[in-house]
Amino acid sequence: MLKKALRFFLIGLTVFIAQGAGLFAYFVYTPEPELPALTGELTKATIDVNGETYTYRLYVPKDLAKDSANAAPLVMVLHGSGQNGAQIRSETGYGFERLADQHRFAVVYPSGKSFDWNDCSKTGDFLVNGRELDDVKYLNSLVDTLIAEHGFDQSRVFATGVSAGGFMSLRLALESPTRFRAVAAVSASVPVTDNFKCTPVAQGASVMIMNGTQDTIVPYAGGEVALWGMFFNNGQVRSSADSAEFFAAHNKLPLQAKRELPLPASKNVQSIQWRDDGRFEVELVTIVAGGHGMPQPYWQRPRILGPSPMEPNGPELVWEFFARQKP
Template identity: 40%
Template sequence: MRVAIRVVQTLIALLVLALLVGAWWYVPGELKQSPVLTGTSEDASVRQGERRRSYVLYVPQKLAEHPALLVVLHSSQSNGQRMRRDSGYRFDALADRDGFLVLYPDGFEGHWNDCRRVASYSARALNIDDVGFLSGMIERLQRERAVDPARVFVAGYSNGGQMALRLAAEAPDVVDGVAAVAASLPTADNDACAPARQPTAALLMNGTRDPINPYAGGRVTLFGFGDRGNVLSAEDSATALARRNGQNGEPVQDRLTEAGPVWTQRQRWDASGGPPVELLTVHGGGHLLSQPVYRPPRLLGQADPQLDGPAEIWRFFSDLRP
């Protein structure tokens, strides 16, 4: 009897050890190298109605006289400071090079009130005015930091990417271009936002093996939990944005990175004179922003080791004509 008990205890101990090893392998991320930055980050907050909203503002040492502003929106259950890490501080490094401001605002209780009707987190349930909050922050920085109003861009990852798409639809007079990573347009039955008022330049960056936001479209869940409703496929999303912008032709395709287990292809719609739309398809890629400095949790899938996602996003924005 004692032998049987010891065998069971040993098996339980081995199972617990295996779970701990699995968690250590799949869950945490890793910063491969410390960022070398010359600017400063400012942590502050502003009042929105009865609430205070926090943010981080990165100011490069050599700020342009009338700088561009890049707003970077984090994923679910995150914040602006973690988004700096998740992007490998690459947006900050690009700001050091080109002299623009980077704003990392915090969502409400870790989330953004994007367009997805089915989402049940508090930002959605309470209908937090994130369009108003972000528009107000942009207008404030235009006053206080002399931001060029013709060069205001928004990039977002996951829930932040969904929020960027909402801004493109509901605040196109405030932002001049958006980029959504690991995010697709919600289907008509899952879309709670107002119809888009005018065209806006847009870039999508999606992985074909995304375990959360399916590249081919369908139900979005957090590994089976936290239903976010249905989304269009990445390609249908890009086509819909292109048609919204008056781009009715076929996209030009090219390969961004060399063939391998994970590689990236670009499709670009820009032949019809309206704002351009790009879809970066990370073949074999997961639910993440590929970049060379931060290794995201393995649970989210693989990144393209040759793709610098933040640099591609900034390249897209930099090429836009005011």
């Protein structure tokens, strides 16, 4: 009897493990994107800020100009929760480095402490929230260091990020607009008033928000930031539209500055823009039927994050937004 019970137990355990592995393979696993042929060099280094040591990776295209007359822009790419700079580099399909080679700018991938960022959200299940690290100072110090070492154009420093990195990008727009000319937040929205801890300065910055309507973590229509509404809670956020309106108001853009752009060839993209001559602009890019993450043609995101459209090319849209910002 004991042997029979043990046999059934082992069979059941084997089936359970096999099913679990199958679910993991279906919902979570995705192969790494192939590394493209690039002209430049990726270096890994550290920086000390407020007694903490941080790691970052810097990509500089071959023969990138260093003289002040032709100083190159710098694009900062921020990772999501549970990740580091190396992971967001691959999960964006090396898209920013492909563009860097073509358009002549540098890309930096900083890593946050505890694999996260201290953004504008008051609440959250993540370790970094309890530590109250000054990530704004860290990222500013990193930019200052890179400008001093490489001669990048200090008037064309931009930040983009996905998920927690997107939330941190929004904090940079609010608290450090004199350093970051524009930001692009992907899969991120502005926390509601009760969940908002940032102290915005008076000056604005150009802001793009790129969100998917089927995001399984950051609800497009606003609400609780959590996986399927249950796990990794990060408090309540405004809707994507309200988040864009928040920045339009912060940038003092008049009502008549709002306009809906014509649909591009990719029909799953909708864009609303607030632009007025001489002011910082705001753009809301809606990925229709898009999930959580940066849309791009190089890599399919895990199914657990929702649909992963191959269009539009998110890094290209972000760079086009940055490139049209006047110094």
